[in-house]
Amino acid sequence: MAEENKPDEQEDENISPWQQIIDNPFLLLFICVAMPTVFYTLWGVMEVATIPTAPY
Amino acid sequence: MAQFRQCPDTGLFFHKEAENLMKANAVAGVVCLLIAGVLALLVVLTRWPAVHLLPADAFYMVLTAHGICALIFWVIFFEMAILYFAGSTLLRSRLATPRWAWAGFVLMIVGAVMTLAAVFAGKSSVMMTSYVPMRAEPSFYLGLVIFAVGALIGCFVYLGTLVVAKNEKTYEGSVPLVTFGATVACVIAIFTIASGAEILIPTYLWSIGYISHIDPAMYRVIWWALGHSSQQINVAAHVAVWYLIAGVIFGARPMSEKVSRAAYLLYIFFLQLASAHHLMTDPGISSEWKIFNTSYAMYLAVLASMIHGLTVPGAIEVAQRKKGLTNGSFEWLRKAPWGNPVFSSMFISLVGFGFLGGISGVVMGTEQISIIIHNTIYVPGHFHATVVIGTTMAWMGLTYLLIPVLFRRKMILPQAAKLQPYIFGLGMSLVAVFHMAAGTLGVARRHWDMGFAGNPLGFEYPATAYLLMGIAGIGGVIAVAGGALFIAIAVGSLVFGEKLQKEAGLLQSFGFPLADSAYTNEKPARLPMAPAEAVEADHGEAGFEAPGTFILAMVLLVSFVIYYFINWKYLSEVWGLS
Ligand code: HEM
Ligand SMILES: [Cu+2]
Numbered sequence: 001m002a003e004e005n006k007p008d009e010q011e012d013e014n015i016s017p018w019q020q021i022i023d024n025p026f027l028l029l030f031i032c033v034a035m036p037t038v039f040y041t042l043w044g045v046m047e048v049a050t051i052p053t054a055p056y
Numbered sequence: 057m058a059q060f061r062q063c064p065d066t067g068l069f070f071h072k073e074a075e076n077l078m079k080a081n082a083v084a085g086v087v088c089l090l091i092a093g094v095l096a097l098l099v100v101l102t103r104w105p106a107v108h109l110l111p112a113d114a115f116y117m118v119l120t121a122h123g124i125c126a127l128i129f130w131v132i133f134f135e136m137a138i139l140y141f142a143g144s145t146l147l148r149s150r151l152a153t154p155r156w157a158w159a160g161f162v163l164m165i166v167g168a169v170m171t172l173a174a175v176f177a178g179k180s181s182v183m184m185t186s187y188v189p190m191r192a193e194p195s196f197y198l199g200l201v202i203f204a205v206g207a208l209i210g211c212f213v214y215l216g217t218l219v220v221a222k223n224e225k226t227y228e229g230s231v232p233l234v235t236f237g238a239t240v241a242c243v244i245a246i247f248t249i250a251s252g253a254e255i256l257i258p259t260y261l262w263s264i265g266y267i268s269h270i271d272p273a274m275y276r277v278i279w280w281a282l283g284h285s286s287q288q289i290n291v292a293a294h295v296a297v298w299y300l301i302a303g304v305i306f307g308a309r310p311m312s313e314k315v316s317r318a319a320y321l322l323y324i325f326f327l328q329l330a331s332a333h334h335l336m337t338d339p340g341i342s343s344e345w346k347i348f349n350t351s352y353a354m355y356l357a358v359l360a361s362m363i364h365g366l367t368v369p370g371a372i373e374v375a376q377r378k379k380g381l382t383n384g385s386f387e388w389l390r391k392a393p394w395g396n397p398v399f400s401s402m403f404i405s406l407v408g409f410g411f412l413g414g415i416s417g418v419v420m421g422t423e424q425i426s427i428i429i430h431n432t433i434y435v436p437g438h439f440h441a442t443v444v445i446g447t448t449m450a451w452m453g454l455t456y457l458l459i460p461v462l463f464r465r466k467m468i469l470p471q472a473a474k475l476q477p478y479i480f481g482l483g484m485s486l487v488a489v490f491h492m493a494a495g496t497l498g499v500a501r502r503h504w505d506m507g508f509a510g511n512p513l514g515f516e517y518p519a520t521a522y523l524l525m526g527i528a529g530i531g532g533v534i535a536v537a538g539g540a541l542f543i544a545i546a547v548g549s550l551v552f553g554e555k556l557q558k559e560a561g562l563l564q565s566f567g568f569p570l571a572d573s574a575y576t577n578e579k580p581a582r583l584p585m586a587p588a589e590a591v592e593a594d595h596g597e598a599g600f601e602a603p604g605t606f607i608l609a610m611v612l613l614v615s616f617v618i619y620y621f622i623n624w625k626y627l628s629e630v631w632g633l634s
Contacts, residue, residue, distance in 0.1 A: 014229060014585065015229050015230055016314070018314075019230055019313075019314070019317060020230075022317065022321055023230050023231065025215055025218050025239050025242075025243065026215075028239060028240065028243045028324050029215075029243040029246060031324050031325060032240075032243040032244055032246070032247050032324045032328070033243075033246065033247045033250065035324075035325055035326070035328065035329065036247060036281060036285070036328035036329055036331070037247075039329050039348065039349060039353070040281060040328065040329050040331055040332060040349055041251070041254075041277070041278065041281050043345055044277040044278075044332070044335075044341060044345060045274065045277060045278070047340065047341050047342055047345055048271065048273045048274045048277055048340055048341065049274070051273070051340050
């Protein structure tokens with residue numbers, strides 16, 4: 001089929017560069033894990049871990 | 057050689073192996089919904105003060121099983137079916153490593169059975185949050201971990217399928233928006249499961265005595281990375297289902313791919329941070345942490361939901377207007393197929409999620425006013441609007457869509473099916489609204505006896521609270537009836553529905569492969585790039601492509617603002633200063 005041989009670049013022209021970047025699922029996975037790990041989990045765990053224990 | 061069949065009615069392609077997995081996961085999900093529904097009836101009849109059905113210990117056991125079976129098992133089994141559908145069928149691709157997908161499925165079944173068995177054995181009534189220092193049987197935690205490993209395998213099979221589809225060039229350009237949404241759900245699921253492992257594995261070790269102590273505050277922080285994120289898998293996935301159904305029923309194209317994808321991207325960045333809204337009243341964590349994660353991050357995620365809530369009906373409106381339904385602001389909506397349960401389920405899901413779930417969620421996520429309703433029955437009121445009206449009804453609509461397409465059976469009881477979404481939606485709305493109302497009066501959640509009979513430190517709720525819980529009880533019974541009708545129609549269709557294809561026998565309804573004659577070895581033609589977008593191609597008059605949707609959005613905004621300030625007023629009345 002002629003259609004299948006169409007070079008990739010040609011069709012990618014119709015897609016904005018931004019969309020091409022976020023088309024990568026592994027990039028999405030990285031952001032999706034990194035953001036909450038840093039801002040929610042690590043920061044939250046640090047706060048709980050640094051609560052001073054009662055003196056007696 | 058991968059085998060495919062094409063649905064003659066919709067043109068969708070089904071990969072043989074993927075198809076069976078979709079069926080098996082969907083059926084397992086519906087079985088879990090059935091169990092959860094029976095348990096829901098027992099729970100709601102106990103919380104209806106005039107009935108007060110179960111004794112205390114049975115109530116807590118049944119409540120634990122209801123939450124887990126509904127929110128974890130029903131929702132996630134069905135999500136697996138959606139992932140396989142979005143990765144394989146929508147991309148016209150073979151599924152990567154179907155054997156691993158089956159292994160994942162088996163693990164999920166084993167885990168689910170283990171956990172439920174532990175709960176029903178009676179010594180694991182720790183609620184679905186399983187907060188330490190309450191201790192369940194070890195097999196309770198182990199079952200959840202095994203279930204999660206199975207789901208994780210499913211997620212990687214999905215990612216693998218994306219890679220296969222790209223390498224084998226099964227589609228042109230970018231993946232369709234629905235698949236993009238499923239990808240977002242999948243990556244959120246991976247974070248969720250990782251968080252679950254971080255907390256449930258240590259808790260399991262603690263339950264068998266390897267670890268002596270787990271700090272309850274620490275548990276809550278990490279557990280909610282699991283508990284909240286898992287709900288965001290549902291949001292990402294049910295939004296994708298809204299787009300899918302709008303596309304199938306109306307031929308609606310997203311108003312703007314860019315805007316919709318950007319909204320999904322906001323989910324990726326910010327949605328999980330909002331986990332902090334569950335810890336608003338926890339001591340030991342700073343206000344900086346709470347405010348950054350909720351007031352800043354959460355509102356960006358809420359913005360994304362509002363964008364989806366606007367672009368889905370907007371796309372429908374544009375599609376309907378193109379068909380000539382242009383009178384007034386709302387002809388497009390009045391003349392929508394309200395008798396088609398696929399559409400009505402989806403639309404009730406959208407409106408209920410936005411108005412009931414969305415507005416109450418933002419209120420609860422505000423540090424100051426959260427304290428008024430923290431741990432009251434308001435919270436179950438809120439999340440039954442999101443996970444039941446929102447997610448569950450979206451899954452129900454998709455099921456109605458898939459009965460002929462995937463299972464190749466004609467739906468039975470079409471007249472009853474027309475009514476089912478309204479019955480379920482009405483019942484569940486009553487539950488949500490009246491639980492929220494009772495919660496505003498302080499009625500506790502997860503509480504067996506709001507009368508505190510025989511308790512020396514009792515508390516007397518105003519009589520109105522009893523009335524409100526009674527109405528919620530009636531709503532719950534209506535909802536269970538609506539849910540039972542759904543299951544009767546769905547399962548009945550698989551068993552008794554007219555075969556649309558001679559190969560679609562009884563076993564085939566439950567995941568056995570269709571005879572080889574149903575498939576061909578021919579590779580499906582490459583999925584063409586989506587045609588031009590609805591709006592960009594054709595601008596309506598007055599600059600508004602979707603004026604009706606714009607009005608709906610304004611109604612939502614005004615309701616939200618009014619309700620938000622009412623809550624600040626309540627807050628001012630909590631502690632009298634005189
Ligand atoms: C069929 C209609 C349903 C009814 C009438 C119903 C009713 C209830 C009631 C009365 C409670 C107890 C509130 C309390 O005392 O704290 C509850 C809890 C809960 N329900 Fe439902 N429910 C239904 C369906 C669902 C579905 C479909 C889901 C999930 C998708 C769900 C998820 C939950 C969860 C997670 C809890 C909390 C359990 C806990 O506190 O640990 N429910 N439900
Ligand atoms: Cu949450």
